[in-house]
Amino acid sequence: MKSTSLSLIAGTVALAAVTGFAALTAPGDGGTTEAKAATRLPVERSSLLCPAPGLSDLAETTYTSFTPAGGSGGEAGTAELRQSTSTTADDATDKGGNKDKKDKAKADPGKPVVSLKEPGKPATADESGADTPALVGTATGRLAPGWTTQQTTTVEAGGARGLLGVSCTGPDTNFWFPAASTAKSREDYVHLTNPDDTAAVADIELYGPDGTLKSDVGEGITVPARSSVPVLISTLTSKVAEDVTVHVTTRTGRVGAVIRAADEEAGSDWLAASADPTGTLVLPGIPADATSVRLVAFAPGDDDADLTVKLLGKTGAISPAGHEDLHVKSRMTAGVDLKDITRGEAGSLLLTPTRGEKDTPVVAALRVVRGKGDAQEVAYIPATGPVGAQATAADNRAKGSTLSLTAPGATATVKVTASAGSGGGEQTVKTYTVKGGTTLAVTPPVPSGLKGGYALTVQTQSGGPVHAARMLALPQDGIQMFTVQTLPDDDGTVEVPAVEQDLSVLDD
Template sequence: MNRTTLSLAAVATALAAVTGFAALTAPGADAGATPAAAAGPAARLPVERSSALCPAPSDSDVADTTYTSFTPQGAPAAGSPDKPGAPRADLVTAVSPDAAKSAKGGKKPVAEPLLGLTQLGKPVIKETKGGDATALIGSASGAAAPGWTTQQTTALAAGDGRGLLGLTCPAPDTDLWFPGASASADRQDYVHLTNPDDAAVVADVDLYGPEGELKSQLTEGVTVPARSSVPVLLSTLTGGAETEDVTVHVTTRSGRVGAAVRAAHDEQGGDWLTASADPAAGQVLPGIPADATSVRLVAYAPGEDDADLKIQLAGKTGTFTPAAAQSLRVKSGMTAAIDLKNLTRGEAGSLVLTPSQPGRKTPVVAALKVVRGSGDKQETAFIPASGPVGERATVADNRADGGTLMLTAPTADAEVEVTASAGTAGGQPATKTYTVKRGTTMALTPPVPAGLKGSYALTVQTVSGGPVHAARMLAAPEDGIPMFTVQPLTDDRGTVEIPTARQDLTVLTD
């Protein structure tokens, strides 16, 4: 039946539905931005909100943890030009499930503020000691949102997984891959799931080994209560089956979680394993230290086809194929691993994975387990495949000594600008520009703020040329153990492209 008239209320409702499309945000973006007002070229606008989730750092009494929060100065202000959003970023404690259950009188436990940021361009820190630190839920708004980042760094002097554990606190997501985990007898790997929202989330944790999917003891998923965090020991999911190389796949049935795997080895220390870049036919894994004594590549093919990967190392002077490991075949639905012996030859580098047959574009996810030291003085870090720095990327908690920035340009020469922020307790920002040659990795001591007091943040911006992948190694040797951690730098997604929008009144008739 054709309708030739509509009630005034119906017209208003339809118009609201049509014009409402202008408020759409980019897929996967954590924050909304000012909607496009009218049809025209797509615009990039700053995000108005950002989120980050930090898992509980350690349950050890000898753990010392530092949280460093930072938003780059000069980040575009969110909001309208005449009313920029006030900078504000906060980290509050997550409420543990046990605390939620034991709350009296039906009252919700109160999340305590731990760290707040109100000034751009200057990092703020908070230090905690012992094993009582909880997971944190962070959010930034206004001018603090674009480019906001938080680093969690834990020094663990003794016990299982001792070492330097570093983590750029991840944003919440719905689909995450973690190749490089383990369910072996000498590893204790926990996947930490943190829910930032006010409704419970059910997350599925699937494990894939060299023979395919591992039969899990958990068939109903993991329930993560509102604004809380749950650690899951991977070996409890396999029913006692021991598997050295495991890929963890975390998905949510509704809602979102922040996830990271904390790996602890009996003899090789431990660190955080963060999610790999999304499945793709080619991957770059930046930041292999020059003195690595062991490098193990772990990859997984989530699609229906097998993947044949060409392995190359982008080093100081160019890209070469290691003689001992030129390729890796990854069967569909299975985890594959290979030891890359004598890979670095005393030079820092980045691993570049591409299809052995250029016409085949089978997507993979990948990560590296990197060991420094020998004997009982070994320490481990993980390097996941990561995307390029894009327009801008930042890493916090850099120190006067012990930092190495590694820049890789896999496909074309590139020029980047590296800015050291003011220090947490004083110092003036410093900026240097570097040219990275195609197919090489540049390992450099990053610029240090003049008069530095405390720690500082590093911001990398692409000036010209091809894509650049980057990672920061932070080293803090202790008692002969080369403690270290590596964090990739990826595009901070501080801006979002707003699609054009226009009213179309033809939808009001049929």
Template sequence: MNRSTLSLIGAVVALAAVTGFAAVAAPSGGQDGAKSTGTAAARLPVERSSLLCPAPSTSDLAETTYTSFTPKGATADAKSGKAELVPVTVAGKPAKKPTVILKEPGKPVTATASGADAPALVGTADGALAPGWAAQQTTKLGTGRGLLGVSCSAPDTEFWFPGVSTAETRQDYVHLTNPDDSAAVADVELYGPQGAIESDAGEGITVPPHATVPVLLSTLSSAKINDATVHVTTRAGRVGAAVQALEDKVGGDWLTASADPAGNVVLPGIPADAKSVRLVVFATGEGDADLKVKLAGANGSLTPAGAETLHVKSRMTASLDLGDVARGEAGALVLSPTEGNKSAPVVAAMRVVRGVKDKQEVAYVPATASVGARSTVADNRAQGSVLSLTAPGAAGEVKVTASAGSQGGEPVSKTFKVKAGATLSVAAPVPAGLKGSYALTVESVSGGPVHAARVLTIEEDRVPMFTVQSMPDDKGTVVVPRAKNDLSVLDPALDD
């Protein structure tokens, strides 16, 4: 070994000692027979999370409750970190004080706002409060009808919203919120039963830094479309996106983005007393989708009479009126390719109506991913919170934890088994000695994937006002490749 090589080794060793220099380990066994230099990747808690909540309402009678919560986990004993939701700023003015400040995991905090001036919120959580951070915005319109609930969501660059409308009976706004220091530029595309709807109005919408922009969908087209799909993408930056859908005579609710396009999708959260369910599906790929439609009920899956299949043409929106499909039994819709057909990616949502005549209320439920390792929904009440758990394939088992209350109470956990192809609908566990509201956390224990949704009901004047929040994996952990000191990345000759 020559002197220059020895000097190089000495320099590298010193660098490693001072800076902790490391190289990501390569997978074991390669095609060239190289020896293994590493171990399996680790799954670690995230260190930072972002959430955005849209502006609640334009009604002077609106009453909004914000709830922020992080479940206890691997970093539950850590004292570092904070989670804050701050109102969007107005250009030229300094940032406002936080609306909601969460200081510890395991116990939710709440705040309230009244009237039409309640702003959109942007927020971050770090340290012990980042993994699994969840927030909910619940608004009661105060008009005798209308409970609007939305789980605040992370910013992204693409969103699909099947189930929107430009009909005269609807006022649908897609709210775009920018959490960053630079402007975002978004495109809002509308697709109906005949495909893309040409419009320049949705192109290149600028969303200023730390601001929100509502876009009325009926301004994108003069056509009155009952069932449509909105596609939001960004040319620059990222945004949070949610659709507020208000309907004449049946109230309204928030429609959150569908799960990523897939050949098999699950829409959980149909209440047992649903009077009407309407399914809306959009095929995102180049091929048509031929789908089997099944209802996963208490005792297994069944095919709705007269609605066994749905054909969805490529880049078009299709709908299916399922009527009183629940028939007194809570359930979920499960869509899969028909026999002999290739899996074509779709996104989906459903419109659900409860009540009768002038006592009706509506909610919108998107297709949702499974709870994965863990999922949390905030703002549960002592009464009126129902958990809907669906195992579309193999039977599954989950652990459900009711957190401490925002003003007092002790956590309670229960384990539930969900039969294969079925839906289990249960009253949500309630913390012992509950005061205030609380959060629900669902964790996978064993078996197949379970999809979950929480139905929150507040009955007033015989109107079953309700909102449904789906519960996908909270992505509170990330896979981090293990690393080791590896001098061969600087001198391959050392790898002998």
């Protein structure tokens, strides 16, 4: 028998042993091949990247890391986040190629910033100041399925003032960010973090209301191994635009990408990537007391998009007066001010193709403001996928959380688990029914005897898809500081296909 045949047999037997699905039969023995249906198994490895939070010397950052209990019965594993090597903003536009420039901060790879020990109980860590670098992390074994980390930063004063929250992201090669800006009142940075041991090369494209904002500076940005690079968007183009869509792709490698958006009047927060382009979008979690809501959408394909805009509230759907429809031209960013659309009732935005129109893929995000005048505070809500099997918001406090659950189609039931606290307490579980076409905004359950922070895990039990978001509000000196994180499926499981044995391919 040829050596290649032996290798194929070994590989087939190993795959059968791993999956447990294949029934082996030799060719010509008259046996039959049996293969079970594909199944979903817990992932065995997860990666997360947290952007550099350092905005000012007044920045106080909390990391909350969590893996839901019951996701896997596998080996113990680890879940740790360590410092990356962060470069300065000036180095970023130099494409990482100037070896003479010094890094802003060097990592200490020997000590994790935050380390999770067990599922079902969050671990926290605190950092202060402007020099805190980005974090790069990996979880393995039973800590990998559903591993989630939130980075929450409070800046009480200055141009970066605000409560900035972001769910640390997994690495990828393609990101869309509507609702960025190059306006003079804004200072928006794209943070690129490379988790790997080799350099990544990224491109940043900008699209305004009239199409592409041309720039050569955004091409070929080198992100060194296990490093983070912030890029000031306004340095990539000479054009000033209130609404800009940012597209991040990689030529080589992969990165985590997120935008830190700062406004002179309304403070700052993180803008996470929109869900992948699709014809129907849900943007959940608009707070009841929002004083301004701006919708920004972009159609990346060759066709224009015509969308119907609806607010899903407590009792059903309403169409915002004067903004029932939105026309989005191909490769042009469309922005519309929906003002105080919620009028005292929390809700979620639903974008669907206008009746009779083509189902054209789009991306979208909301810029949401609470308060007025000097007491304004801003947050961003990107379009997001459904909760699916499970999703988690890692950082919650004894007070200040609001959970929004939206069922754009059929009525659904979800289970919400409040984990044990990072410093003590017992988990609490509550079930909610969300009527079709509505948004249910609730104060989520709090663990009994809570000490420290805790996590909220949402699981779909029955009915149609549910989209969710969690608002964390931490008022400071009369300012209603807040941040909103969406809760898409955590991809804690992966579908393993059935294996069908056919040894006839080994015949000479």
